Amino acid sequence: MVEDVYAELRRMADRYVRREQAKSVQATELVHEAYLRLLKDKSPRWQNRTHFLAIAAISMRRLLVERARARGAQKRGGHQVQVTLDDALLVGQAPDDDSSLDLVALDRALSSLAQLDADQARIVELRFFGGLSVEETAEALAISPATVKRHWTIAKAWLLRELQRTNSR
């Protein structure tokens, strides 16, 4: 199922890029559109929209990280991805150096976090890559919003510290 959503998002992203001759894709567009396409698909594989969004979050993470990685590779090595304006559109971050976010490193740190605490990693995935609210995340994981907030707080701190360590290395 994840593969389906992912494949759909990929295809759409590629088509956008080809069509627009630009590298900018608004992630929200992709998610709307993927949802629509899969909505037309009659088989009841989606229990509800939270379920769908939870799955879209995984796909979104892969898509964004893959693109960031490709961009990084183009710039001859170095995982610190230079965020261009187009990327900024994609990631929704202002393109000044301080706040530019290394998606590749974040992805790697998130995978480490998943080893430590799968729930916390999932919460970050849903909230950051999926754009779900605290309440929606709680619904998707069948836990209380308060628990989501607690997990989110420490996961954020942990990830930031990991990223700082990666950078200073």
Place this chain on the structure above:
Amino acid sequence: MTNADWTRVNELFHQALELPRDERGAFLAQACGGDEPLRLELTSLLDAHDEANDFIEQPATRPADLAEAGVSADLVGRMIGHYRIVRVLGVGGMGIVFLADDTRLGRPVALKALAARFTKDPQRRERLRREARAAAALAHPGIATVYALEEFDDHVYIAGEFVPGETLRDELGRGPLPASRVIDTAVALARALEAAHDRGVVHRDLKPENVIRTPAGDVKILDFGLARMRDLPQPGAEITAEGALLGTPAYMSPEQIRGDAVDFRTDLFALGIMLYELATGAHPFVGSNAASTIARILEIQPPHITDRVPAMLSTAVGLGDLDRIIARCLEKHPDARYQSTHDLVTALEFAEAGGAPKARDLAEAAAKRPLRRRALGWWQFHQAAASVGYLAMLLPLWLARSWTPGVPDAVLFLVGLAAALIATTLRLHLWFAVRELPEESGAQRVQAGRWIRLADVVFVIVLAVSSAFAFQGHVEMAVLFLTAAVGVLIAFAIVEPATARAAFGRPAPLDRLGAP
């Protein structure tokens, strides 16, 4: 670190967070009990927490507004062509809108800088020019005028009328509007749409953010035809659906969402949503995120606005009409909506005039309204007087019940009683319907009118026959019956149609349905 360690770290982390910052060190030293790696882990996490601020708080899937706004901030004060940028007015799906000074003509303009992705391809740019030309041809007080399409340094800008005021979105922030004001706004918007649709220009992105209420109270629609440019596919490209999905889906029509052909009826759908929002303060379809909104637009039949407006507004005049008009705009299939914007305008004007015939002139309609209310009073008085008169005639009929040689006693009385009760009950029902269910009263008057008329005729016959019988020995009663019969005849043949016409404006159903 094992998962068990991590659980411990979690506990201590949250306990420490509860404490004031300067007590955390001592707490950790004590809680970790000599476990130095644990203490260091916690200290670094707490430090990171203090620095985290908005780290990953903005989701990766957030729309790009801020990025664009951030880029644009340094443009203020600079010249673009002969326009001096004054400030950023807003950031939309297509680019940034500035308030700028047209230094040649010395007037303020809204200058929209289109994001490069909409203008890179030369063929797209050509179509953009054509669309801008069509939009510039629209001249209507309800539409913000497009002045010029400018191209500087490989960027495309659209200069248009700067409309001061607040958007309907701002207005909505203060809650629903009274029905009469919604209708006034609706008429103005529908007329503006009609002007554009007559010229073949469809807005396609109508939403409260695109409508400005000027300080004078008028409404103006912004960005006419611009959405079209945004959605233009590349020549030869197969799908427009992607384009249609740029931006917020909350005001999209089902056909737009599906990627089907879109025409003016899409604007009617969006207008329906806006009017619904203005009347109730709530969006008919919006869900907690874009995907659920889309699903609801495609599937959900929103509740009647009459069920959603606050109780104090729910008896407002015109709300019923408005409810029907909005429901028609919100039909899922475009064929079920109004088939011309003119029809919508007519329906709204009808509602505005409180059910009067098509009022071509608003001022005229407004002038008529108090008169009509007075006329309605006369109509009601007539209904009441007729009812009282009928019931009063039952007493003489009872006294005369046995003056009928050859006919069993009381037959005439009973027939008269039945007719009087039917006529009276239905008249009181109509009175109630006109007062409390104005939107249904037309149909009610047609239906009930038939029976009232029948009962009237029967009652006249009863009176006439009674009068004929009474002439043998009860002349004064005979005269009374005859007079009453003539009175009823005059009342239903002349007075009632006149008061009904005055009150409801149409050829009164009671009048038309006189003969079977």
